Amino acid sequence: MAKPSAKGTGIWSLLAVPIMIWTVIPLIWMVALSLKKPADLGNPEANILGGFWPKEVTWQNYELIFTGGANDLFLPALRNSLIVCLSATLISVVLAMFCAYAIARLEFKGKKMILTTALAVSFFPVVAMVTPLFDVWRRIGLFDTIPGLIIPYLALTLPLAIWTMSAFFQQIPWEMEQAAQVDGATNWEAFRKVIIPLAAPGVFTTAIITFFTAWNDFVFAISLTSENARTVPAALAFFTGASQFEQPTGAIMAAAVVVTIPVVILVLIFQRRIVAGLTSGAVKG
Missing domain, CATH: 1.10.3720.10 (MetI-like)
Known part of the structure; x- marks a missing residue:
């Protein structure tokens, strides 16, 4: 069986990049929401990158599900x-x-x-x-x-x-x-x-x-x-x-x-x- 050419491998790699980004972004967004305070969810000033990531990371949501209410x-x-x-x-x-x-x-x-x-x-x-x-x-x-x-x-x-x-x-x-x-x-x-x-x-x-x-x-x-x-x-x-x-x-x-x-x-x-x-x-x- 012939090995794939470098050109073919490069094309497939370029096609894989947007698919990976499309897949990873929702996961990162989920992590970002879990690290926000409830008051910061709808406050653009408390977040960076267009409201994507919180300026102040908090672990209170994880404390809530493990040791809290x-x-x-x-x-x-x-x-x-x-x-x-x-x-x-x-x-x-x-x-x-x-x-x-x-x-x-x-x-x-x-x-x-x-x-x-x-x-x-x-x-x-x-x-x-x-x-x-x-x-x-x-x-x-x-x-x-x-x-x-x-x-x-x-x-x-x-x-x-x-x-x-x-x-x-x-x-x-x-x-x-x-x-x-x-x-x-x-x-x-x-x-x-x-x-x-x-x-x-x-x-x-x-x-x-x-x-x-x-x-x-x-x-x-x-x-x-x-x-x-x-x-x-x-x-x-x-x-x-x-x-x-x-x-x-x-x-x-x-x-x-x-x-x-x-x-x-x-x-x-x-x-x-x-x-x-x-x-x-x-x-x-």
């Missing part, structure tokens, strides 16, 4: 988000591994139908599922519980995980598994010691994508919880200001920055593995 709402919601999203991701990835392996290795009727159904379910409107789930959950006692959120999140993450991971398992040479079995390994040992390590980039990529999907959900979180299992996206809607006429913009932005940090850190640390996983399933080799 909003900590009783934010900290439990942050804990719930971690428990629910990590649980949904773990269950989805484990189930999707076995399903994707069966789709890639076994011949049976309806295999394409399973993949098509998984893709169709992932595009199904979440709002359409909320009303019946709300009624059922209230009847069987799952409303406002951690399992009551994990189960609907599987409807979001599992089809996506199956579809994504199937492409990676199809790229693994069948001969490597057969060689392990010839050497005396059982089917389970070949799957655990040969297939899973080779599919690790794809598994990791799927885990990241499913975690982000669950982490950013708002509809299920706001509709199927009350107080005990409320996650951060839903909790932000219940932030209140010092009075009914004051919008807690700074506190909301501070909470948004806190919940965005894990996502940014994961992407920065594991970006090579994410890219490797996404590209490994793109071509056959």
Whole structure:
């Protein structure tokens, strides 16, 4: 394969710059709002760069959500988000591994139908599922519980995980598994010691994508919880200001920055593995 020319690389770099700026500016604006005093939000004289950045940086919004009046709402919601999203991701990835392996290795009727159904379910409107789930959950006692959120999140993450991971398992040479079995390994040992390590980039990529999907959900979180299992996206809607006429913009932005940090850190640390996983399933080799 021919290497891209320096001219082509330069053109792509120039095109990437405005996209990066377009993506980063909202994040910086969110950080800037979280560092402003409530009185400075609408005061141009208290800000620089056209009202973009505050002249005096304050940490009172972060103190409010961690140690102040909003900590009783934010900290439990942050804990719930971690428990629910990590649980949904773990269950989805484990189930999707076995399903994707069966789709890639076994011949049976309806295999394409399973993949098509998984893709169709992932595009199904979440709002359409909320009303019946709300009624059922209230009847069987799952409303406002951690399992009551994990189960609907599987409807979001599992089809996506199956579809994504199937492409990676199809790229693994069948001969490597057969060689392990010839050497005396059982089917389970070949799957655990040969297939899973080779599919690790794809598994990791799927885990990241499913975690982000669950982490950013708002509809299920706001509709199927009350107080005990409320996650951060839903909790932000219940932030209140010092009075009914004051919008807690700074506190909301501070909470948004806190919940965005894990996502940014994961992407920065594991970006090579994410890219490797996404590209490994793109071509056959």
